[in-house]
Structures are given as structure tokens and as C-alpha cells.
Amino acid sequence: MTKNGHIIFAVTTAIFAKRFELNSVMIQADWWHLIPAVLISCLIPDIDHPNSLIGQKLRWIAQPISLTFGHRGFTHSLLALIILWLSKFTFFKNLVIPDDIFQGIILGYFSHIIADILTPAGVPLFWPYRKRFRFPIINNNKNKKIEKRVCFSLFGCVILFPMYFPLLVKYIALLYIKII
Numbered sequence: 325m326t327k328n329g330h331i332i333f334a335v336t337t338a339i340f341a342k343r344f345e346l347n348s349v350m351i352q353a354d355w356w357h358l359i360p361a362v363l364i365s366c367l368i369p370d371i372d373h374p375n376s377l378i379g380q381k382l383r384w385i386a387q388p389i390s391l392t393f394g395h396r397g398f399t400h401s402l403l404a405l406i407i408l409w410l411s412k413f414t415f416f417k418n419l420v421i422p423d424d425i426f427q428g429i430i431l432g433y434f435s436h437i438i439a440d441i442l443t444p445a446g447v448p449l450f451w452p453y454r455k456r457f458r459f460p461i462i463n464n465n466k467n468k469k470i471e472k473r474v475c476f477s478l479f480g481c482v483i484l485f486p487m488y489f490p491l492l493v494k495y496i497a498l499l500y501i502k503i504i
């Protein structure tokens with residue numbers, strides 16, 4: 325998925341988590357904390373690719389990660405997500421990070437993994453077990469517009485829910501029929 329796709333998908337995930345009140349932190353979460361947090365973390369998994377946006381900025385980290393794990397390896401797994409979560413209680417335990425910012429960071433990272441599952445290459449979700457998990461509804465090689473359509477449709481869903489929900493279900497069903 326492209327970086328723009330990841331950004332839209334991450335913002336959509338944040339709006340979903342807040343509007344559907346996924347947990348007590350999300351109920352209280354400040355939009356000005358949540359959205360920047362997901363924007364910061366949603367591109368981090370691609371640190372394993374030296375030509376990605378974050379890889380270009382932090383080449384000295386990206387290069388060794390890429391050589392060790394390859395693209396869409398460890399950084400695209402649940403293990404990386406768990407280590408990120410544990411970092412709050414280990415590496416960053418002396419740092420005061422508001423809960424909504426921390427959960428936003430986790431959410432942004434998680435949204436990247438989910439978004440990559442929607443592409444044909446998939447991700448090794450349970451790395452080091454190398455089987456790739458995929459639900460390839462977004463194939464940019466087949467249709468350049470499909471990524472934008474899926475991302476903006478999901479964005480529309482979370483923004484307009486519940487008012488236009490029946491209309492949106494119809495639209496997504498039509499879109500899905502077109503894809504398959």
C-alpha cells in the first residue's frame with residue numbers, strides 16, 4: 325500500500341476507535357492527541373524498506389533492519405506490535421506519555437499491518453512463523469484507483485455512521501462485486 329493509503333487508513337482507524345468507544349481511554353481521548361499519534365506511527369513498520377518515506381529519513385536504521393529481516397518481515401508482525409506496547413513499561417517507563425497518545429501510536433502501527441494484509445503480498449502476522457496472511461482486496465497493479473476507493477469508502481463509513489449506513493453498505497457491496 326502507498327504512504328497516502330496508509331495515512332487515510334490510520335486516520336480512519338482512529339476515528340473508528342473513538343466513535344465506537346473501543347475502550348475507556350478512547351472515550352476520553354483528545355482528537356488532538358489521537359490523530360497526530362496515529363499519523364506518527366502509521367508509517368513506522370516500513371522502516372524495513374530503505375526506499376520508504378521513513379526509511380529514507382532514517383537510513384542508518386532502515387538499512388540494517390532491511391538486511392536482517394527483509395521488507396514486510398518482523399516489523400509487520402504482532403510481535404513488533406507487542407514489543408512496541410511493552411516499550412512503555414520498559415524503555416520509556418520514565419517518560420510520561422498520555423494514555424491516548426500511547427494508544428494512538430499502537431493503533432497507527434496496527435492499522436499499517438491491517439492495511440498491508442489487504443494487499444496481495446500480505447504480512448507475516450505471526451513472525452518468526454513466515455506464513456503470510458492476506459485478504460487481497462487492494463491490488464494496485466490491477467487497478468490504480470482501488471486503494472483510494474477502498475480507503476475513502478472506509479473513511480466515509482466511519483464518518484457517516486450511523487446516518488447513511490444502509491447506503492454505505494450498498495456502496496461497499498457494489499464495490500466489492502466490482503473487485504471480485
Ligand SMILES: [Zn+2]
Nearest residue numbers: 369370400440
Ligand atoms: Zn508496510
